[in-house]
Amino acid sequence: MTPSNPLNALNFSGGPGALPDSVLQQVQEAIRAVPEVGLSILGISHRSDWFAAVVAELEDNIRRLMGLPADYRVLFLQGGATQQFTMLPMSLLAGRSEPADYLHTGYWSGKALPEARKVGPVRVVWSGEAGGFGRLPADGELDFNPRAPYLHYVSNETVEGLQFHRLIGRDDVPRICDMSSDFLSAPGDYTRFAMIYAHAQKNIGPAGVTVVILRDTLLADAPADLPAFLDYRAQIAAHSILNTPPVFAIYVVLLVTRWLLGEIGGLAAMERVNTAKAALLYRALDDSDGFYAGHAAPADRSKMNVVFKLPTPELEATFIAAARAAGFSGLGGHRSIGGIRASIYNGLTFGAVEKLVDFMDGFRRQAPRP
DSSP states (O other), X not given: OOOOOTTGGGBOOSXXXXXXXXXXXXXXXXXHOOTTTSSOGGGOOTTSHHHHHHHHHHHHHHHHHHTOOTTEEEXXXXXXXXXXXXXXXXXXXXXXXXXXXXXXXXXXXXXXXXXXXXXXXXXXXXXXXXXXXXXXXXXXXXXXXXXXXXXXXXXXXXXXXXXXXXXXXXXXXOEEEEOTTTTTSSOOOGGGOSEEEEXXXXXXXXXXOEEEEEEGGGGTTOOTTOXXXXXXXXXXXXXXXXXXXXXHHHHHHHHHHHHIIIIIOSHHHHHHHHHHHHHHHHHHHHTTTTSSEESSOGGGBOSSEEEEEOSSHHHHHHHHHHHHHTTOBOOBOOTTTOSEEEEOOTTSOHHHHHHHHHHHHHHHHHSOOO
16 A cells, blocks of 8 residues: 555645545555455446445445434435535425525525526525625524525535534424535534535545435425436435446545544544634634634634635735645635635544644744734
């Protein structure tokens, strides 16, 4: 086995994100030959008994990690969360007179809005756009419609570094959540959601597969004439193999769930690690005398994406260049807001965050003040 690449351990990219080293070692082996098959993962048929067992085990692992009962379906689809922006309203909003409730809390929830509006009526319950998406709404600012076909929101805004740390919505209205960037990062009351979706490349695997979890009763009134590829019922009937699925990506997600269950010990243990990483990094911001200025309101800070700015764009460019020279990668902020973003997903270790904090402290002490 080839020695670990130290640069992978310091990959703070917003996505595709870092994967655990033990998973990468298994992936390396599987590219040559999956041990129990003797063939490369890149050349194993999606119709094989082996792959059917992979899908079944992955579904079972997700059910165990999230505590999902039998009346929930787990799908592994393509098209990313972006396809869900359309696929979801096609099933639940088409032909409705009552608008669906949507929250506009950042870049990615904003991407979902125009796609839903192409299908049916939408009501924006709350928008943070006027405030530069620097905070999330308080409960008193949210007035949900009890007749809405569903509520849609994003649990963790990757670009702005905002994360809901509480459940929102009504239990009598289907609660639907894009959890792409904090999926499987912490335990939760997941049975209070009618649907959850998450593309893999932030927190649980490579690009190419999207996990969709939905309650059986959600699709009772879905249109009968949907194209099969965009019909959840057809995907359920085909066990996520309606067409050739992303075999490699699904296999890597399986390895990550094995890592979560075996090496980490479940989502409660994963949450403790993620909380410690985030606390260490935010402390570096708060103790910097304003040199590192966080974007998100303290109460809404993400444990997955830490977004901040330096005093000037020139200093930010110098910071990114110096960080790259020191072995760090992926620290540039999203193109829509700039600045710096350190994504500390499940696969990023506490030790990596310690190294980043040490680098930040040294850079701050040596940098000229404007």
